[in-house]
Amino acid sequence: xxxxxxxxxxxxxxxxxxxxxxxxxxxxxxxxxxxxxxxxxxxxxxxxxxxxxxxxxxxxxxxxxxxxxxxxxxxxxxxxxxxxxxxxxxxxxxxx
Numbered sequence: 001x002x003x004x005x006x007x008x009x010x011x012x013x014x015x016x017x018x019x020x021x022x023x024x025x026x027x028x029x030x031x032x033x034x035x036x037x038x039x040x041x042x043x044x045x046x047x048x049x050x051x052x053x054x055x056x057x058x059x060x061x062x063x064x065x066x067x068x069x070x071x072x073x074x075x076x077x078x079x080x081x082x083x084x085x086x087x088x089x090x091x092x093x094x095x096x
Contacts (some may be wrong), residue, residue, distance in 0.1 A: 001056050001058055001059075001080070002029050002030075002056075002057045002059055003029070003030040003032075003034075003035040003055070003056065003057070003083065003086075004027040004029045004030055004043070004054070004055050004056075004057045005027065005028050005030055005052070005054050005070065005081075006026070006027050006049050006050060006051050006052060006053045006055060006079075007026050007027065007028050007051065007053070008025065008026040008051060009024070009025060009026070009039060010024040010026055010042060011024075016017070016073070016074050018074065018075050019044070019073060019074070019075075019093065020064075022044050022045070022073075023043070023044070023045040023096070024042060024043070024044060025041065025042075025043050025045050025049060025051075026040050026041070026042060026043075027041050027042075027043045027057060027079065027081065028040050028041075028042060028058065028076070029047055030054070032088070034086075035070060041057070041059070041077045042077065043057060043077040043078060043079050043095075044067070044075050044077070044078045044079070045068045045078075045079045046079060046080055047079050047080055047082050048078050048082070049061050049082050049083050050069060051064060053061055053083075054082070054083040055079045055080075055083060055084060056080050056081035056082075057065070057077055057078070057079060057080070057081070058077070058078045058080050059084050060082060066070075066092065067080050070090060072075055
């Protein structure tokens with residue numbers, strides 16, 4: 001799993017039938033320090049995330065497809081959780 005921040009919504013009027021009704025979001029992967037780490041990714045949202053949320057990502061195809069709970073869905077990245085806080089063990093937890 002990876003951390004990411006939702007940066008936008010993606011609307012696709014024509015898409016694979018297995019993705020009908022699925023919400024697509026643009027997500028920037030994050031390093032542990034909260035800084036951008038890599039290129040933005042297109043993710044299927046399974047956790048009711050929104051723009052600005054810090055999220056948990058599954059980036060393996062099989063696990064991402066299982067998160068959507070649709071057999072043989074063409075999914076590489078899925079949002080599986082919305083992060084409330086991150087505690088790195090320092091004296092002050094970082095809120096998101």
